Amino acid sequence: MESGLLIVISGPSGSGKGTICKKLIEEMDNIKVSISATTRKPRTGELEGRNYFFLDEESFLKKIKNNEFIEYACVYGNYYGTLKNEVLKELENGKDIILEIDIQGALNVKNNYPNGVFIFILPPSIEELKNRIVGRGTDSKEVILKRMQCVYDELNYAFQYDYVVLNDEIEIAVNKIKNIISAEKNKAMRNQKLIQKIQEV
Protein backbone atom coordinates (compact mmCIF):
# COMPACT_ATOMS: atom_id res chain seq x y z
CA MET A 1 0.00 0.00 0.00
CA GLU A 2 1.21 3.48 -0.82
CA SER A 3 1.39 5.79 2.20
CA GLY A 4 -1.16 8.56 2.68
CA LEU A 5 -0.74 12.15 1.59
CA LEU A 6 0.36 14.85 4.00
CA ILE A 7 -1.70 17.81 2.78
CA VAL A 8 -0.62 21.15 4.21
CA ILE A 9 -3.22 23.90 3.87
CA SER A 10 -2.33 27.39 4.91
CA GLY A 11 -2.74 30.99 3.95
CA PRO A 12 -3.22 34.41 5.47
CA SER A 13 -5.43 34.80 8.53
CA GLY A 14 -9.00 35.17 7.26
CA SER A 15 -8.35 33.39 3.96
CA GLY A 16 -11.01 30.86 4.92
CA LYS A 17 -8.68 27.86 5.26
CA GLY A 18 -10.55 26.61 8.33
CA THR A 19 -13.91 26.43 6.55
CA ILE A 20 -12.28 24.77 3.53
CA CYS A 21 -10.68 22.07 5.70
CA LYS A 22 -13.97 21.42 7.49
CA LYS A 23 -15.74 20.85 4.16
CA LEU A 24 -12.98 18.60 2.86
CA ILE A 25 -13.33 16.36 5.91
CA GLU A 26 -17.12 16.28 5.55
CA GLU A 27 -17.07 15.46 1.85
CA MET A 28 -14.08 13.13 1.43
CA ASP A 29 -13.30 9.61 2.58
CA ASN A 30 -10.04 8.44 4.04
CA ILE A 31 -8.95 11.87 5.17
CA LYS A 32 -8.67 13.57 8.54
CA VAL A 33 -7.39 16.81 9.98
CA SER A 34 -4.48 16.65 12.33
CA ILE A 35 -5.25 18.33 15.67
CA SER A 36 -2.63 20.94 16.52
CA ALA A 37 -1.31 21.71 19.97
CA THR A 38 -1.38 25.34 21.10
CA THR A 39 -0.75 27.57 24.08
CA ARG A 40 -3.48 29.96 22.89
CA LYS A 41 -6.58 30.23 25.11
CA PRO A 42 -9.65 28.36 23.74
CA ARG A 43 -12.15 30.50 21.82
CA THR A 44 -15.84 30.07 22.64
CA GLY A 45 -16.97 26.60 21.61
CA GLU A 46 -13.49 25.18 21.05
CA LEU A 47 -12.94 21.79 22.66
CA GLU A 48 -9.79 20.08 23.95
CA GLY A 49 -8.71 17.26 21.62
CA ARG A 50 -11.22 18.29 18.97
CA ASN A 51 -10.14 21.77 17.86
CA TYR A 52 -6.75 21.80 19.58
CA PHE A 53 -4.73 20.18 22.30
CA PHE A 54 -4.51 23.12 24.68
CA LEU A 55 -1.18 23.09 26.52
CA ASP A 56 0.43 25.48 28.96
CA GLU A 57 3.67 27.05 27.84
CA GLU A 58 5.83 24.88 30.08
CA SER A 59 4.44 21.63 28.60
CA PHE A 60 4.75 22.98 25.07
CA LEU A 61 8.39 24.00 25.53
CA LYS A 62 9.16 20.57 27.00
CA LYS A 63 7.74 18.85 23.90
CA ILE A 64 9.83 21.13 21.67
CA LYS A 65 12.91 20.07 23.64
CA ASN A 66 11.96 16.38 23.25
CA ASN A 67 11.63 16.82 19.45
CA GLU A 68 7.96 15.77 19.54
CA PHE A 69 6.81 18.28 16.88
CA ILE A 70 6.88 18.04 13.08
CA GLU A 71 6.66 21.80 13.16
CA TYR A 72 5.88 24.51 15.64
CA ALA A 73 5.71 28.26 15.44
CA CYS A 74 5.05 31.24 17.65
CA VAL A 75 2.32 33.42 16.12
CA TYR A 76 0.98 36.59 17.76
CA GLY A 77 2.58 35.49 21.03
CA ASN A 78 1.09 31.98 21.11
CA TYR A 79 2.73 28.67 20.27
CA TYR A 80 1.15 26.31 17.72
CA GLY A 81 2.56 22.94 16.75
CA THR A 82 1.88 19.57 15.11
CA LEU A 83 2.74 16.49 17.13
CA LYS A 84 4.63 13.79 15.22
CA ASN A 85 2.80 10.90 16.87
CA GLU A 86 -0.54 12.37 15.68
CA VAL A 87 0.50 12.26 12.03
CA LEU A 88 3.11 9.71 11.04
CA LYS A 89 1.27 6.54 12.05
CA GLU A 90 -1.85 7.59 10.10
CA LEU A 91 0.20 8.28 6.96
CA GLU A 92 1.87 4.88 7.16
CA ASN A 93 -1.59 3.31 7.35
CA GLY A 94 -2.49 4.97 4.04
CA LYS A 95 -4.68 7.68 5.56
CA ASP A 96 -4.47 11.21 4.12
CA ILE A 97 -3.83 13.88 6.74
CA ILE A 98 -4.63 17.57 6.45
CA LEU A 99 -2.53 20.02 8.39
CA GLU A 100 -4.20 23.39 8.66
CA ILE A 101 -1.32 25.57 9.77
CA ASP A 102 0.11 29.05 9.39
CA ILE A 103 2.75 29.93 6.83
CA GLN A 104 5.70 29.77 9.19
CA GLY A 105 4.68 26.25 10.26
CA ALA A 106 4.05 25.13 6.67
CA LEU A 107 7.52 26.12 5.57
CA ASN A 108 8.98 24.18 8.49
CA VAL A 109 7.04 21.09 7.43
CA LYS A 110 8.29 21.54 3.87
CA ASN A 111 11.89 21.35 5.05
CA ASN A 112 11.22 18.08 6.88
CA TYR A 113 8.60 16.49 4.56
CA PRO A 114 9.22 17.72 1.00
CA ASN A 115 6.85 14.97 -0.28
CA GLY A 116 3.92 16.76 1.36
CA VAL A 117 1.37 18.62 -0.75
CA PHE A 118 1.57 22.34 0.03
CA ILE A 119 -1.53 24.40 -0.74
CA PHE A 120 -1.81 28.15 -0.16
CA ILE A 121 -5.35 29.57 0.13
CA LEU A 122 -5.65 32.98 -1.53
CA PRO A 123 -8.26 35.52 -0.39
CA PRO A 124 -10.05 37.23 -3.31
CA SER A 125 -8.48 40.57 -2.34
CA ILE A 126 -6.78 42.35 0.54
CA GLU A 127 -9.98 44.36 1.12
CA GLU A 128 -12.20 41.26 1.25
CA LEU A 129 -9.76 39.63 3.65
CA LYS A 130 -10.05 42.58 6.03
CA ASN A 131 -13.85 42.33 5.94
CA ARG A 132 -13.71 38.64 6.82
CA ILE A 133 -11.42 39.14 9.82
CA VAL A 134 -13.58 42.02 11.09
CA GLY A 135 -16.75 39.98 10.51
CA ARG A 136 -15.45 37.08 12.57
CA GLY A 137 -15.62 39.42 15.57
CA THR A 138 -13.09 37.48 17.60
CA ASP A 139 -10.18 39.90 17.29
CA SER A 140 -9.54 43.41 18.59
CA LYS A 141 -8.92 46.31 16.21
CA GLU A 142 -5.27 46.32 17.19
CA VAL A 143 -4.94 42.63 16.32
CA ILE A 144 -6.71 43.18 12.98
CA LEU A 145 -4.38 46.03 12.08
CA LYS A 146 -1.36 43.91 12.99
CA ARG A 147 -2.66 41.09 10.82
CA MET A 148 -3.38 43.26 7.79
CA GLN A 149 0.20 44.48 7.87
CA CYS A 150 1.37 40.89 7.53
CA VAL A 151 -0.86 39.93 4.63
CA TYR A 152 1.14 41.61 1.88
CA ASP A 153 4.30 39.84 2.92
CA GLU A 154 2.52 36.55 3.52
CA LEU A 155 1.23 36.49 -0.06
CA ASN A 156 4.83 36.51 -1.28
CA TYR A 157 5.30 33.13 0.43
CA ALA A 158 2.66 31.61 -1.86
CA PHE A 159 5.40 30.94 -4.42
CA GLN A 160 7.07 28.52 -2.01
CA TYR A 161 3.95 26.33 -2.06
CA ASP A 162 3.08 23.74 -4.69
CA TYR A 163 -0.41 25.10 -5.32
CA VAL A 164 -2.46 28.24 -4.78
CA VAL A 165 -6.26 28.09 -4.56
CA LEU A 166 -8.38 31.22 -4.76
CA ASN A 167 -11.10 31.17 -2.09
CA ASP A 168 -13.62 33.31 -3.94
CA GLU A 169 -16.47 30.79 -3.89
CA ILE A 170 -16.01 28.13 -1.25
CA GLU A 171 -17.45 25.20 -3.27
CA ILE A 172 -15.17 25.93 -6.21
CA ALA A 173 -12.16 26.20 -3.91
CA VAL A 174 -13.01 22.89 -2.21
CA ASN A 175 -13.41 21.14 -5.57
CA LYS A 176 -10.06 22.47 -6.75
CA ILE A 177 -8.41 21.01 -3.67
CA LYS A 178 -10.14 17.66 -4.27
CA ASN A 179 -8.70 17.71 -7.80
CA ILE A 180 -5.24 18.49 -6.42
CA ILE A 181 -5.50 15.51 -4.04
CA SER A 182 -6.61 13.27 -6.91
CA ALA A 183 -3.76 14.48 -9.11
CA GLU A 184 -1.16 14.02 -6.38
CA LYS A 185 -2.22 10.40 -5.98
CA ASN A 186 -1.33 9.95 -9.66
CA LYS A 187 2.17 11.40 -9.30
CA ALA A 188 4.63 8.94 -10.84
CA MET A 189 6.85 8.96 -7.75
CA ARG A 190 3.90 7.84 -5.59
CA ASN A 191 3.09 4.83 -7.80
CA GLN A 192 6.21 2.71 -7.90
CA LYS A 193 4.42 -0.35 -6.54
CA LEU A 194 1.65 -0.06 -9.14
CA ILE A 195 4.12 0.12 -12.04
CA GLN A 196 6.06 -2.86 -10.74
CA LYS A 197 2.83 -4.85 -10.44
CA ILE A 198 1.90 -4.15 -14.07
CA GLN A 199 5.32 -5.31 -15.23
CA GLU A 200 4.80 -8.70 -13.56
CA VAL A 201 3.54 -11.45 -15.87
Place this chain on the structure above:
Amino acid sequence: MESGLLIVISGPSGSGKGTICKKLIEEMDNIKVSISATTRKPRTGELEGRNYFFLDEESFLKKIKNNEFIEYACVYGNYYGTLKNEVLKELENGKDIILEIDIQGALNVKNNYPNGVFIFILPPSIEELKNRIVGRGTDSKEVILKRMQCVYDELNYAFQYDYVVLNDEIEIAVNKIKNIISAEKNKAMRNQKLIQKIQEV
Protein backbone atom coordinates in the same frame (compact mmCIF):
# COMPACT_ATOMS: atom_id res chain seq x y z
CA MET B 1 -3.62 35.93 -19.17
CA GLU B 2 -1.64 32.88 -18.12
CA SER B 3 -0.49 30.75 -21.06
CA GLY B 4 -2.15 27.40 -21.80
CA LEU B 5 -0.92 24.04 -20.60
CA LEU B 6 1.15 21.78 -22.81
CA ILE B 7 -0.19 18.35 -21.81
CA VAL B 8 1.90 15.45 -23.04
CA ILE B 9 0.11 12.11 -23.00
CA SER B 10 2.01 9.02 -23.86
CA GLY B 11 2.46 5.41 -22.90
CA PRO B 12 3.09 2.02 -24.43
CA SER B 13 1.47 1.11 -27.73
CA GLY B 14 -2.02 -0.21 -26.93
CA SER B 15 -2.27 1.61 -23.58
CA GLY B 16 -5.36 3.37 -24.90
CA LYS B 17 -3.90 6.88 -25.00
CA GLY B 18 -5.62 7.65 -28.29
CA THR B 19 -9.10 6.89 -26.96
CA ILE B 20 -8.38 8.87 -23.79
CA CYS B 21 -7.28 11.93 -25.78
CA LYS B 22 -10.37 11.71 -27.97
CA LYS B 23 -12.65 11.73 -24.90
CA LEU B 24 -10.76 14.62 -23.29
CA ILE B 25 -11.31 16.74 -26.40
CA GLU B 26 -14.99 15.82 -26.51
CA GLU B 27 -15.63 16.55 -22.85
CA MET B 28 -13.43 19.57 -22.10
CA ASP B 29 -13.48 23.19 -23.20
CA ASN B 30 -10.48 25.21 -24.26
CA ILE B 31 -8.40 22.21 -25.17
CA LYS B 32 -7.25 20.72 -28.46
CA VAL B 33 -5.00 17.96 -29.69
CA SER B 34 -1.96 18.92 -31.66
CA ILE B 35 -1.84 17.16 -35.02
CA SER B 36 1.46 15.36 -35.53
CA ALA B 37 3.37 15.04 -38.76
CA THR B 38 4.41 11.55 -39.83
CA THR B 39 5.99 9.63 -42.67
CA ARG B 40 3.87 6.58 -41.80
CA LYS B 41 1.26 5.52 -44.38
CA PRO B 42 -2.35 6.48 -43.44
CA ARG B 43 -4.41 3.69 -41.82
CA THR B 44 -7.94 3.15 -43.09
CA GLY B 45 -10.08 6.16 -42.25
CA GLU B 46 -7.21 8.46 -41.29
CA LEU B 47 -7.37 11.91 -42.86
CA GLU B 48 -4.67 14.42 -43.79
CA GLY B 49 -4.68 17.39 -41.36
CA ARG B 50 -7.13 15.67 -39.07
CA ASN B 51 -5.31 12.59 -37.77
CA TYR B 52 -1.86 13.50 -39.04
CA PHE B 53 -0.01 15.65 -41.50
CA PHE B 54 1.29 12.93 -43.80
CA LEU B 55 4.70 13.88 -45.19
CA ASP B 56 7.18 12.06 -47.38
CA GLU B 57 10.55 11.38 -45.82
CA GLU B 58 12.32 14.09 -47.80
CA SER B 59 9.94 16.82 -46.57
CA PHE B 60 10.16 15.53 -43.01
CA LEU B 61 13.96 15.53 -43.00
CA LYS B 62 13.98 19.06 -44.40
CA LYS B 63 11.77 20.29 -41.54
CA ILE B 64 14.08 18.60 -39.02
CA LYS B 65 17.00 20.47 -40.59
CA ASN B 66 15.06 23.77 -40.40
CA ASN B 67 14.38 23.18 -36.66
CA GLU B 68 10.60 23.22 -37.23
CA PHE B 69 9.83 20.45 -34.71
CA ILE B 70 9.35 20.63 -30.94
CA GLU B 71 10.15 16.95 -31.00
CA TYR B 72 10.45 14.18 -33.51
CA ALA B 73 11.26 10.51 -33.28
CA CYS B 74 11.71 7.51 -35.51
CA VAL B 75 9.48 4.65 -34.30
CA TYR B 76 9.26 1.28 -36.04
CA GLY B 77 10.91 2.83 -39.10
CA ASN B 78 8.56 5.82 -39.42
CA TYR B 79 9.12 9.43 -38.44
CA TYR B 80 6.67 11.22 -36.14
CA GLY B 81 6.99 14.83 -35.05
CA THR B 82 5.24 17.86 -33.57
CA LEU B 83 5.50 21.10 -35.51
CA LYS B 84 6.35 24.16 -33.40
CA ASN B 85 4.04 26.50 -35.32
CA GLU B 86 1.09 24.16 -34.55
CA VAL B 87 1.60 24.47 -30.79
CA LEU B 88 3.30 27.61 -29.53
CA LYS B 89 0.83 30.19 -30.81
CA GLU B 90 -2.12 28.32 -29.26
CA LEU B 91 -0.37 28.12 -25.87
CA GLU B 92 0.35 31.86 -25.91
CA ASN B 93 -3.35 32.46 -26.56
CA GLY B 94 -4.19 30.55 -23.37
CA LYS B 95 -5.37 27.38 -25.10
CA ASP B 96 -4.41 24.01 -23.59
CA ILE B 97 -2.78 21.67 -26.06
CA ILE B 98 -2.60 17.88 -25.82
CA LEU B 99 0.32 16.12 -27.46
CA GLU B 100 -0.36 12.43 -27.88
CA ILE B 101 3.11 11.13 -28.58
CA ASP B 102 5.36 8.16 -27.98
CA ILE B 103 7.79 7.95 -25.09
CA GLN B 104 10.87 8.93 -27.07
CA GLY B 105 9.09 12.07 -28.30
CA ALA B 106 7.74 12.91 -24.84
CA LEU B 107 11.19 12.84 -23.28
CA ASN B 108 12.44 15.15 -26.04
CA VAL B 109 9.63 17.61 -25.27
CA LYS B 110 10.49 17.45 -21.57
CA ASN B 111 14.04 18.59 -22.30
CA ASN B 112 12.77 21.61 -24.24
CA TYR B 113 9.55 22.40 -22.29
CA PRO B 114 9.99 21.30 -18.67
CA ASN B 115 6.85 23.30 -17.75
CA GLY B 116 4.73 20.84 -19.72
CA VAL B 117 2.52 18.32 -17.91
CA PHE B 118 3.79 14.81 -18.60
CA ILE B 119 1.28 11.99 -18.20
CA PHE B 120 2.07 8.31 -18.76
CA ILE B 121 -0.89 6.01 -19.47
CA LEU B 122 -0.48 2.62 -17.81
CA PRO B 123 -2.17 -0.49 -19.24
CA PRO B 124 -3.80 -2.67 -16.54
CA SER B 125 -1.29 -5.47 -17.25
CA ILE B 126 1.16 -6.68 -19.86
CA GLU B 127 -1.29 -9.45 -20.81
CA GLU B 128 -4.22 -7.04 -21.27
CA LEU B 129 -2.01 -4.77 -23.36
CA LYS B 130 -1.21 -7.65 -25.72
CA ASN B 131 -4.91 -8.42 -26.12
CA ARG B 132 -5.64 -4.82 -27.03
CA ILE B 133 -2.95 -4.64 -29.71
CA VAL B 134 -4.08 -7.96 -31.19
CA GLY B 135 -7.74 -6.86 -31.04
CA ARG B 136 -7.01 -3.68 -32.97
CA GLY B 137 -6.17 -5.92 -35.92
CA THR B 138 -4.00 -3.34 -37.66
CA ASP B 139 -0.62 -4.90 -36.95
CA SER B 140 1.10 -8.08 -38.12
CA LYS B 141 2.17 -10.77 -35.63
CA GLU B 142 5.77 -9.79 -36.16
CA VAL B 143 5.00 -6.14 -35.29
CA ILE B 144 3.04 -7.22 -32.20
CA LEU B 145 5.91 -9.38 -30.96
CA LYS B 146 8.34 -6.52 -31.51
CA ARG B 147 6.07 -4.19 -29.55
CA MET B 148 5.59 -6.53 -26.61
CA GLN B 149 9.35 -6.75 -26.21
CA CYS B 150 9.44 -2.96 -25.79
CA VAL B 151 6.70 -2.71 -23.19
CA TYR B 152 8.71 -3.81 -20.18
CA ASP B 153 11.40 -1.26 -20.86
CA GLU B 154 8.90 1.45 -21.73
CA LEU B 155 7.20 1.09 -18.34
CA ASN B 156 10.49 2.00 -16.69
CA TYR B 157 10.27 5.41 -18.37
CA ALA B 158 7.05 6.13 -16.45
CA PHE B 159 9.17 7.44 -13.58
CA GLN B 160 10.44 10.27 -15.79
CA TYR B 161 6.87 11.56 -16.17
CA ASP B 162 5.01 13.78 -13.71
CA TYR B 163 1.97 11.52 -13.51
CA VAL B 164 0.89 7.97 -14.25
CA VAL B 165 -2.74 7.11 -14.95
CA LEU B 166 -3.97 3.52 -14.98
CA ASN B 167 -6.25 2.90 -17.97
CA ASP B 168 -8.32 0.15 -16.42
CA GLU B 169 -11.71 1.82 -16.86
CA ILE B 170 -11.65 4.55 -19.46
CA GLU B 171 -14.05 6.96 -17.69
CA ILE B 172 -12.05 6.80 -14.48
CA ALA B 173 -8.81 7.39 -16.37
CA VAL B 174 -10.29 10.38 -18.22
CA ASN B 175 -11.55 11.89 -14.95
CA LYS B 176 -8.15 11.47 -13.34
CA ILE B 177 -6.57 13.38 -16.21
CA LYS B 178 -9.18 16.13 -15.87
CA ASN B 179 -8.24 16.40 -12.20
CA ILE B 180 -4.56 16.59 -13.13
CA ILE B 181 -5.28 19.43 -15.56
CA SER B 182 -7.31 21.26 -12.89
CA ALA B 183 -4.53 20.81 -10.33
CA GLU B 184 -1.83 21.98 -12.73
CA LYS B 185 -3.75 25.20 -13.32
CA ASN B 186 -3.49 25.80 -9.57
CA LYS B 187 0.29 25.34 -9.46
CA ALA B 188 1.79 28.35 -7.67
CA MET B 189 4.31 28.95 -10.45
CA ARG B 190 1.49 29.29 -12.99
CA ASN B 191 -0.38 31.94 -10.96
CA GLN B 192 2.05 34.81 -10.52
CA LYS B 193 -0.31 37.31 -12.15
CA LEU B 194 -3.21 36.26 -9.91
CA ILE B 195 -1.18 36.69 -6.73
CA GLN B 196 0.07 40.11 -7.83
CA LYS B 197 -3.52 41.17 -8.57
CA ILE B 198 -4.68 40.19 -5.08
CA GLN B 199 -1.86 42.20 -3.53
CA GLU B 200 -3.04 45.36 -5.31
CA VAL B 201 -5.26 47.66 -3.23
